[in-house]
Amino acid sequence: MKPRILLVALLFASLIPTTASAAARVQVLTGSTPDMRIMPSNSFTVADSSQLTGIRINLPVPVCDATNSSMCDDLTLLNLQDGFDLRPRVTVPFTGPIDVSTVTAADLYVTGPGGFSTPITQLVWDPKTNVLAGTPSDFLRESTNYSVVVTSGIKDTSGRSVIACTSVCSSTFTTETATPELAKMRASLDSGDAYARAGITDRGATFLQGGVRDVFPAATVTEIERGDQVYADPTKPLAFSLVPNSAVTGVGYYAFGSFLVPRYQTYADAVIPHVPTTQTPSPIGAQRVGFTLIVPAGTAPSGGWPVAIFGPGFTRSKYDLFLAADLNAAKGIATMATDPAGHSYGPASVAVVHQGALAATFSGFGQGADLDADGDITASEGVGPTDHKTVDANGNVIADAPSRFATVGLRDGLIQTTVNVMTMVRMVEHGVDVLGDGTVTLQKHVLAYYGQSFGAIYGTMVMATDTHLSVGVLNVGGGPIVEIARLSGFRNLLADQLRVSRPTLLNGGPGLNGFTESMPLRLDPTVTNPYPGATTIQKYFDHANWQERAGDPVAFAPLIRLRPPAGAPAKHVIWQSAFGDHTVPNPTAGELYRAGHVLDLVSYYRNDKTPTAGSDPHGFLLDPRLFGRDQGQAQVLAYISSGGATVIDPDGPGPIWEVPIVNARNLDCTHYSQPQSGIAYTASAGEC
Known part of the structure; x- marks a missing residue:
């Protein structure tokens, strides 16, 4: 080829677009x-x-x-x-x-x-x-x-x-540390330092308000009522409702008491002031919290009645005890409960016990507060940081600012609740004299803990951390909290947080509640075309999980079996989960069980095989409308009354209970359309 022709050929070749094979790797x-x-x-x-x-x-x-x-x-x-x-x-x-x-x-x-x-x-x-x-x-x-x-x-x-x-x-x-903070708080309770710093000199229980003992023979009680402070303005009327009570068999007394706990959360934002992880957080003061107690009928055994502690769920209260302990009293077990931190509406809330024409009214020890400044106090407003609203004279919201602690979430409320339960354990060990005359007392040792939903979430933290407890049943818990919220009916709470964020993170799309996160579960295929704005939401959720680990049951689950703390007794713990749970979805329960290597300790309630299969089964331990309630409580009672030695299959060879769970993959999917798909929940079905 002549030089001129070669030059033209090279120039022409340089103008041809680079092929894939020649592109940079x-x-x-x-x-x-x-x-x-x-x-x-x-x-x-x-x-x-x-x-x-x-x-x-x-x-x-x-x-x-x-x-x-x-x-x-x-x-x-x-x-x-x-x-x-x-x-x-x-x-x-x-x-x-x-x-x-x-x-x-x-x-x-x-x-x-x-x-x-x-x-x-x-x-x-x-x-x-x-x-x-x-x-x-x-x-x-x-x-x-x-x-x-x-x-x-x-x-x-x-x-x-x-x-x-x-x-x-x-x-x-x-990786970060997550569990030592709570362990230090537990040690501070045991050394007495937490009480001293909080200014607590009386570690016992009291049933007296205004010189009147709030203990009632069960046979005389015709009705229990609660009056909730739902408005920040204490001059506005309380919201009254009846407390459902199915705990009647074998019951001697219903009692309403209180005790002091070290308060770590600030009142303005409901966060625990940060300290480096080599240090122990210091309480900001003391707080009096209420509890309910159901005492068996008859003569107490020597040393007092054995006692179990029940942990209520999110937005729920100590009054759920009256639905959670149907069988315990007849078995000779007293049962008590306290509110989760920041729950049970405002401090002006009351309880009313009716004995025919007589009525006794006393403080309900509500722990809630109007943190978002909208004039209302909701059932759980006080457990964690919220946005901050500005309202006009007519009560209309005219501005809404995010909390500086938004991604802290429920972490510190869960830590505070765990501290409160551990303080209750030590209150029992201090001695509880129900009537004040030594005739009706509780054993100075807590037989067991059992909790439902949020009560199983902080219950995992309690059972992992407290060296004074060894037996527990944890019903329909899971984690992390952000995952629970995005896959469940609490998704609207996340949407509010994303909406008020600066910049706003709501991205629309097909997802329910105005956002689409494009996040696959374990069995889902790779997402290759995330919805616009989804990866920013993914990063936000990741940061929230990261920050919340000190109050995440998933982080504590390994301490129960894999890596128990030094000096802790052997733990005897079982879990209950429900097929297609729409409130604490199955994948979040699976996350906890895998972290703790406890799948063999999980009893799986097959709601899809019951007459109430069309309902969200989350409340099956308490809700009389759901089929599995009596069976679930029977398993709880058998386990705690045997000191963790007996795990029954509540329906024997029947199909409704798997003890333990048969197909662990059922904990890898929701059994209903994921909310990010835009399809609202109706019912649950289908194996994973």
């Missing part, structure tokens, strides 16, 4: 910002000797103003943590598109001490940013070094291996 990014490198990474930590891990998170915080204040608040709180999340959102940025079908457990995983390895699952590929995200299949240990590993086995859309550093990219990170 896709690489794993290894930049210097969180968005441009594999995360999590210890590159974004600093040394801090005041933390148990020796480090503290140090994520970059942008210039902050009114438009992005929530983002700044979130990062500021994260930068107080002493490590990364225990099931972190792993992100891997690439320079271009990849073939997601080539991502296998051998190419994207987390490694740790002792040969530990777990794949990254529940994958989301964002084609707009070329970022692959997912979570470790296994729950990680606290205060432990791990590495995210990405290999060149992943291929791009042309079938070529991606460039992963020199064949393997690795990002080392250290």
